[in-house]
Amino acid sequence: MLALLVVLSLLLLTAYFGESSGGGLHGVQRTFLSVVSPIQDGANKALKPVRDLFGWFGDTFHAKGQRDELRKQIDKLRPELIAAQAEKRNYQQLLALYHLNQLGVSAYHPVPATVVGKSPTFWYSTVTIDKGSPDGVRVNDPVVNGEGLVGKVVAVESDGAQVDLITDSSMGVSARIGTSNATGIVQPKVGDPNDLLLQYLPANTKVNKGEYVVTSGTVSGSGDSLYPSGLLIGQVISENEESAYTSVNVRPIANLHNLDVVEVLTAPANGTASGLKSLIASLPPGQNQETTAQGEQLASTGAGG
Amino acid sequence: MTGTPSSALVLRVCALAVAIVFFQIGVVSEVPVFGVNADLTPLLVAFVGLLGGATLGAACGFAVGLLVDLTLLQTLGVTSLVFTLVGYWAGRLRELRDPQAALTPLLVGAAGAATALVGYSTMEFLLGVDAPVSLELLRQIVLGIVVDTLVAVPMWAVVRRTLEGALPEDPRRRRRRRAYTTGGLSPLSKA
Numbered sequence: 044m045l046a047l048l049v050v051l052s053l054l055l056l057t058a059y060f061g062e063s064s065g066g067g068l069h070g071v072q073r074t075f076l077s078v079v080s081p082i083q084d085g086a087n088k089a090l091k092p093v094r095d096l097f098g099w100f101g102d103t104f105h106a107k108g109q110r111d112e113l114r115k116q117i118d119k120l121r122p123e124l125i126a127a128q129a130e131k132r133n134y135q136q137l138l139a140l141y142h143l144n145q146l147g148v149s150a151y152h153p154v155p156a157t158v159v160g161k162s163p164t165f166w167y168s169t170v171t172i173d174k175g176s177p178d179g180v181r182v183n184d185p186v187v188n189g190e191g192l193v194g195k196v197v198a199v200e201s202d203g204a205q206v207d208l209i210t211d212s213s214m215g216v217s218a219r220i221g222t223s224n225a226t227g228i229v230q231p232k233v234g235d236p237n238d239l240l241l242q243y244l245p246a247n248t249k250v251n252k253g254e255y256v257v258t259s260g261t262v263s264g265s266g267d268s269l270y271p272s273g274l275l276i277g278q279v280i281s282e283n284e285e286s287a288y289t290s291v292n293v294r295p296i297a298n299l300h301n302l303d304v305v306e307v308l309t310a311p312a313n314g315t316a317s318g319l320k321s322l323i324a325s326l327p328p329g330q331n332q333e334t335t336a337q338g339e340q341l342a343s344t345g346a347g348g
Numbered sequence: 349m350t351g352t353p354s355s356a357l358v359l360r361v362c363a364l365a366v367a368i369v370f371f372q373i374g375v376v377s378e379v380p381v382f383g384v385n386a387d388l389t390p391l392l393v394a395f396v397g398l399l400g401g402a403t404l405g406a407a408c409g410f411a412v413g414l415l416v417d418l419t420l421l422q423t424l425g426v427t428s429l430v431f432t433l434v435g436y437w438a439g440r441l442r443e444l445r446d447p448q449a450a451l452t453p454l455l456v457g458a459a460g461a462a463t464a465l466v467g468y469s470t471m472e473f474l475l476g477v478d479a480p481v482s483l484e485l486l487r488q489i490v491l492g493i494v495v496d497t498l499v500a501v502p503m504w505a506v507v508r509r510t511l512e513g514a515l516p517e518d519p520r521r522r523r524r525r526r527a528y529t530t531g532g533l534s535p536l537s538k539a
Contacts, residue, residue, distance in 0.1 A: 059424040
């Protein structure tokens with residue numbers, strides 16, 4: 044029996060394999076298929092619910108597998124995304140610094156530095172940068188980022204330096220509004236360390252909201268300003284009425300809570316203070332208005348510049 | 349069982365074969381498990397051989413193989429040849445050893461599936477199919493054997509339940525059962 048069936052199979056196989064597609068066995072096969080096709084269709088339709096049920100289980104397992112796979116991909120891509128976002132932010136800051144350099148800061152021998160530490164307390168607005176004395180960084184060097192003035196160096200080590208931000212209570216910067224000669228001193232606002240106060244402006248100074256406040260770069264009295272003229276500090280947000288002098292509230296331009304890349308201006312300000320005139324000229328129109336105040340210069344380097 | 353199978357048994361085997369082949373083509377072949385499809389047909393042939401003997405197994409294998417080849421427009425004779433051998437082997441196993449272990453269906457199913465998969469692949473290569481022997485192919489064969497082994501137990505239950513009433517009682521099995529219950533002695537010998 045076995046031999047008979049095996050021989051029969053081999054005969055079928057040989058004949059089928061040897062004939063063309065129009066041969067007899069192929070024809071039998073096609074005829075058989077045409078006969079069973081309706082049955083097969085009917086069976087397919089009848090068995091569809093069963094197939095769908097099995098398919099549902101299969102799809103569920105497959106979906107779970109896909110979900111796990113996608114979770115793994117998310118876990119893998121998340122650090123890459125964070126790194127890319129950090130790189131993008133660094134790039135934007137470096138681009139802003141580059142533009143600042145194009146506007147005249149490059150004359151002050153800027154040394155790019157990365158912020159490696161930030162003061163965790165609310166009361167001390169200081170950051171630590173990764174450049175120190177070997178890089179030419181010295182105490183009292185101004186520190187800027189792409190947006191404007193950030194602070195000044197207060198301590199230098201061989202492998203880093205500490206920078207007091209302009210919102211630190213120890214800071215004071217001689218500044219003026221726009222391109223006018225009305226100058227005053229920018230200091231942190233008492234009770235609100237995130238905002239600044241431009242004080243000692245002449246009493247008749249007209250100040251408009253939104254005007255830019257820049258470093259004056261000029262001093263009278265004990266010594267020169269530490270800061271080059273024209274570095275952007277902030278924008279006027281409101282004016283305070285006082286008897287002898289005018290003072291205005293200033294919102295720092297630089298985002299001091301999110302510093303990553305800064306530049307330390309290592310060259311002395313003397314003789315190069317006019318280099319930033321182009322920066323002032325580049326400010327948006329309408330907010331760079333000339334003020335009419337022509338008062339005596341009260342700004343001094345008092346608390347640092 | 350070495351004699352000619354009864355017509356009732358043949359009818360049941362034919363009905364079961366047609367049902368299983370269409371169920372295979374209509375449902376099982378469209379539901380992948382671990383990336384492969386289970387194949388119920390070699391299991392059917394192996395279990396028919398295991399229950400009905402070598403002759404019935406070989407005949408069932410030939411018929412099922414022919415049905416598969418005809419329905420799927422495959423080379424006629426390939427599946428028949430492989431399934432004939434699977435059915436005959438399972439039947440001879442029953443006739444010579446008559447294994448009674450609980451794992452027998454599982455092992456016979458795995459062996460039948462392995463024989464069918466490897467045999468079919470070998471035949472296709474011998475016929476000149478232009479496909480390389482790759483790790484992927486081996487993986488598919490191994491996974492196919494595993495999946496077929498997993499469905500062997502329910503398949504065994506279906507085949508046994510369908511054929512149960514039509515299977516003639518095996519005299520050797522009856523002798524063995526009597527020996528088990530009487531401690532190997534004939535009731536007459538006690539008297």
